[in-house]
Amino acid sequence: SQTIHQWPATLVQPVGSPLSLECTVEGTSNPNLYWYRQAAGRGLQLLFYSVGIGQISSEVPQNLSASRPQDRQFILSSKKLLLSDSGFYLCAWSVSGQGDQPQHFGDGTRLSIL
Amino acid sequence: EDQVTQSPEALRLQEGESSSLNCSYTVSGLRGLFWYRQDPGKGPEFLFTLYSAGEEKEKERLKATLTKKESFLHITTPKPEDSATYLCAVQEGSSGTYKYIFGTGTRLKVLA
Numbered sequence: 001s002q003t004i005h006q007w008p009a010t011l012v013q014p015v016g017s018p019l020s021l022e023c024t025v026e027g028t029s030n031p032n033l034y035w036y037r038q039a040a041g042r043g044l045q046l047l048f049y050s051v052g053i054g055q056i057s058s059e060v061p062q063n064l065s066a067s068r069p070q071d072r073q074f075i076l077s078s079k080k081l082l083l084s085d086s087g088f089y090l091c092a093w094s095v096s097g098q099g100d101q102p103q104h105f106g107d108g109t110r111l112s113i114l
Numbered sequence: 115e116d117q118v119t120q121s122p123e124a125l126r127l128q129e130g131e132s133s134s135l136n137c138s139y140t141v142s143g144l145r146g147l148f149w150y151r152q153d154p155g156k157g158p159e160f161l162f163t164l165y166s167a168g169e170e171k172e173k174e175r176l177k178a179t180l181t182k183k184e185s186f187l188h189i190t191t192p193k194p195e196d197s198a199t200y201l202c203a204v205q206e207g208s209s210g211t212y213k214y215i216f217g218t219g220t221r222l223k224v225l226a
Contacts, residue, residue, distance in 0.1 A: 006157075041218065042218055043118070043201075043215075043216040044201075044203075044216040090158075100146040100163075101146075102148045102163050103148070103160070103203075103214060104160055105150075105158045105159070105160075107156050107157045108156065
């Protein structure tokens with residue numbers, strides 16, 4: 001069966017510091033991968049998605065970036081965090097090549113910027 | 115503009131008191147409608163996929179239905195462990211990309 005792992009679960013960072021959140025998927029090949037941010041009382045905001053190694057699409061212009069160095073690894077990064085980057089970050093995967101499949105989510109990272 | 119609206123925002127039920135959650139959507143070409151359950155501090159857990167009007171799916175005390183404009187998640191004789199936020203998402207097919215549009219969810223509290 002497929003599993004998705006995100007870490008860390010919680011992170012407290014000072015303004016201006018760098019960020020690296022990691023997500024890995026097991027039990028499937030060439031998944032579509034996604035990064036979302038969820039703010040309290042608001043829907044999930046799609047940040048990035050990837051349909052293959054090195055292929056990243058950005059949905060929201062901001063100081064975050066994403067990379068996919070391996071087939072089942074997705075990384076969310078920032079060089080300098082802003083206060084507005086606080087939130088709950090979720091990684092998800094879906095079956096590739098089929099556009100009508102559900103996404104499956106990790107347990108998220110709670111990021112607090114001080 | 116593609117949109118997903120869920121109502122009510124919050125719902126309190128007594129144990130055993132059945133009710134329904136609504137998800138209305140506006141998309142140019144629906145490829146799928148998805149229901150998720152999210153517990154506090156956790157990622158959404160997939161429940162159902164619905165593809166076409168008239169389709170129904172069931173799982174334990176939950177039943178999801180779909181029309182051309184909305185979906186309902188019916189909760190029959192709920193228990194306290196059904197307390198969670200329920201999210202609805204749609205995937206539209208016209209753009210050729212794999213983007214999902216989420217509603218803001220319904221926070222359900224079932225009281226013992």
